[in-house]
Amino acid sequence: MSAIRLLVLGAVRQHGRAHGYQVRNDLEYWGAHEWSNAKPGSIYHALKQMAKQDLLHAHEIAPSTAGGPPRTEYEITDRGTEEYFRLLREALTSYDQKMDMKSAAIGFIVDLPRAEAVALLKERTRRIEEWRAAVTEHYVPEDGPEQLGHIGEIMNLWIHTADAEAEWTLGLIGRIEGGAYTFAGEGDPFVGVLAEDQENPYATADRHPEDDR
Amino acid sequence: MSAIRLLVLGAVRQHGRAHGYQVRNDLEYWGAHEWSNAKPGSIYHALKQMAKQDLLHAHEIAPSTAGGPPRTEYEITDRGTEEYFRLLREALTSYDQKMDMKSAAIGFIVDLPRAEAVALLKERTRRIEEWRAAVTEHYVPEDGPEQLGHIGEIMNLWIHTADAEAEWTLGLIGRIEGGAYTFAGEGDPFVGVLAEDQENPYATADRHPEDDR
DNA sequence: CCCTTGCTAGTCAAACTTGACTACCCACGG
DNA sequence: CCGTGGGTAGTCAAGTTTGACTAGCAAGGG
Numbered sequence: 001m002s003a004i005r006l007l008v009l010g011a012v013r014q015h016g017r018a019h020g021y022q023v024r025n026d027l028e029y030w031g032a033h034e035w036s037n038a039k040p041g042s043i044y045h046a047l048k049q050m051a052k053q054d055l056l057h058a059h060e061i062a063p064s065t066a067g068g069p070p071r072t073e074y075e076i077t078d079r080g081t082e083e084y085f086r087l088l089r090e091a092l093t094s095y096d097q098k099m100d101m102k103s104a105a106i107g108f109i110v111d112l113p114r115a116e117a118v119a120l121l122k123e124r125t126r127r128i129e130e131w132r133a134a135v136t137e138h139y140v141p142e143d144g145p146e147q148l149g150h151i152g153e154i155m156n157l158w159i160h161t162a163d164a165e166a167e168w169t170l171g172l173i174g175r176i177e178g179g180a181y182t183f184a185g186e187g188d189p190f191v192g193v194l195a196e197d198q199e200n201p202y203a204t205a206d207r208h209p210e211d212d213r
Numbered sequence: 214m215s216a217i218r219l220l221v222l223g224a225v226r227q228h229g230r231a232h233g234y235q236v237r238n239d240l241e242y243w244g245a246h247e248w249s250n251a252k253p254g255s256i257y258h259a260l261k262q263m264a265k266q267d268l269l270h271a272h273e274i275a276p277s278t279a280g281g282p283p284r285t286e287y288e289i290t291d292r293g294t295e296e297y298f299r300l301l302r303e304a305l306t307s308y309d310q311k312m313d314m315k316s317a318a319i320g321f322i323v324d325l326p327r328a329e330a331v332a333l334l335k336e337r338t339r340r341i342e343e344w345r346a347a348v349t350e351h352y353v354p355e356d357g358p359e360q361l362g363h364i365g366e367i368m369n370l371w372i373h374t375a376d377a378e379a380e381w382t383l384g385l386i387g388r389i390e391g392g393a394y395t396f397a398g399e400g401d402p403f404v405g406v407l408a409e410d411q412e413n414p415y416a417t418a419d420r421h422p423e424d425d426r
Numbered sequence: 427c428c429c430t431t432g433c434t435a436g437t438c439a440a441a442c443t444t445g446a447c448t449a450c451c452c453a454c455g456g
Numbered sequence: 457c458c459g460t461g462g463g464t465a466g467t468c469a470a471g472t473t474t475g476a477c478t479a480g481c482a483a484g485g486g
Contacts, residue, residue: 164377
C-alpha cells in the first residue's frame with residue numbers, strides 16, 4: 001500500500017474537519033507531492049474511499065458562495081483514528097524500503113507518546129536485522145557467493161541499504177531518548193498544518209529537489 | 214513508473230520468444246515477486262499493453278495439446294529493444310529511491326558495454342550529489358534547521374540514505390572498473406533465465422526474506 | 427477406475443494512480 | 457467594462473496494480 005491513506009488521515013485529524021482542497025494544500029505544504037503519490041486525484045479518491053469505509057465522516061456542505069462545485073468536509077471517525085494509529089505504527093516498525101511511508105511516519109511520529117515511539121523504532125531495528133540475516137542466509141548458493149555473478153551486487157545493495165537504515169534509526173532513537181522534540185501529551189504540539197489565512201511558502205517554489213527523478 | 218516493464222522486456226529479450234507463463238516463471242526465479250510488483254495480473258497486463266504499443270510482437274499459438282487456454286508467445290521488436298535500453302539507462306542513472314528499479318537495473322546491467330555501465334553509474338553519483346545539495350539548500354528555513362522540529366529528521370533520513378547509496382555506487386563502479394563480471398560483448402553472457410527442463414529452486418521456498426514487510 | 431492434488435496458463439473485477447481537464451470566482455490592467 | 461490570469465475546488469478517463477479466481481490436464485494413491 002502507498003502512504004496516501006496515512007497522509008490523508010493524518011491531515012484530516014490535525015484539522016479536526018477539512019475539505020479536500022485543504023488536505024491537498026497541507027500535503028503540498030509538507031512537500032508530499034514530491035516524495036509520495038499525493039496528487040489531487042489520489043487525495044480525493046482516498047477521501048471518498050475512506051468515507052465509504054467509515055474511517056471518515058463526510059459532511060455535505062451547501063455551497064455558501066452560491067455556485068462553485070459541491071464541497072464536502074470530512075471529519076475523522078473513531079475507526080479512522082484507530083486505523084490512523086495502526087498505519088502509523090506499522091509504518092514505523094516495518095522495514096519496507098519505501099521512502100513515502102518512512103517520511104510520512106516520521107512526520108507523524110510525535111502523535112505517539114515518546115516511550116512508544118522509541119519502542120516502535122527499536123522493533124524496527126530488530127526487523128531490519130532479521131531481514132538482513134534472512135538475505136545473507138537465504139540468497140547465497142551453496143557453492144559460495146561467486147556463483148551469483150553480478151546478481152550478488154543486488155544482495156550487496158540490499159545489505160548496504162539495510163545497514164544504513166539501521167544506523168539512522170539508532171541515531172533517531174538516541175535523539176528521542178535524549179529528550180528531543182515534543183511528543184503526545186508533552187504540551188504544545190508541533191504545528192504541522194497551515195492556518196486559514198497563512199500562505200504556503202512552498203506552493204509556487206520554482207525548483208524542487210526531486211525534479212530530476 | 215514501476216519496474217514491471219523493464220523486467221518483462223528484459224525477460225522476453227533473454228528468451229528470444231516467450232509466453233506469459235515463462236516470463237512469470239523467470240521473474241519468480243529472480244525473486245522479483247518479492248521485491249517488485251511482479252504479480253500475474255501485472256505481468257500479463259504489461260505484455261498485452263506493450264504488444265499494443267508495438268514494443269512486443271504477439272504470436273497467437275494454436276493450442277497444440279487440444280484444449281487449455283489460448284497461449285500467446287511474445288517476441289521483442291526493435292522499438293521494444295530501444296525502449297528496454299532506454300528504461301535500463303534511466304534506471305541506472307536516475308536517483309529515485311525505489312528498490313525495484315534499482316534491483317532490476319543491476320540485474321540487467323551486464324546487457325550494456327562495460328564502459329557505458331561505468332559512465333551511467335558515475336552520472337548516477339553526480340545526480341545523487343545534486344539531489345543532496347538541493348535538499349540541504351532548499352528545505353532548511355532561514356532561521357536555522359531547529360525551526361523544523363522533528364520534520365528535520367525527514368531531511369536527515371534523506372541525506373543519510375543518499376550518502377549510503379552514493380557510497381555503494383562508488384564501490385560498484387570500482388569493482389566494475391576492476392574487471393569484475395562479464396558485460397556485453399565480452400564472451401559468454403551470464404545465464405539469467407531458466408532452461409526449458411530446469412527446475413526452479415526458488416519456486417516453492419517455504420520462507421522468503423521479505424515476508425514480514 | 428475415480429478422485430484429489432498440483433502444475434500450467436491465464437482471466438477478471440475492484441481498487442488505485444495519473445495527468446489532464448472543468449468550472450467558478452476575484453482582482454487588476456488596459 | 458472587459459478579458460485574462462490566477463486561485464479555489466474538484467472531476468474524469470485511461471492506465472496500472474492487486475488478489476482472488478478459472479479451467480484443463482497429468483500423476484499417483486486408494
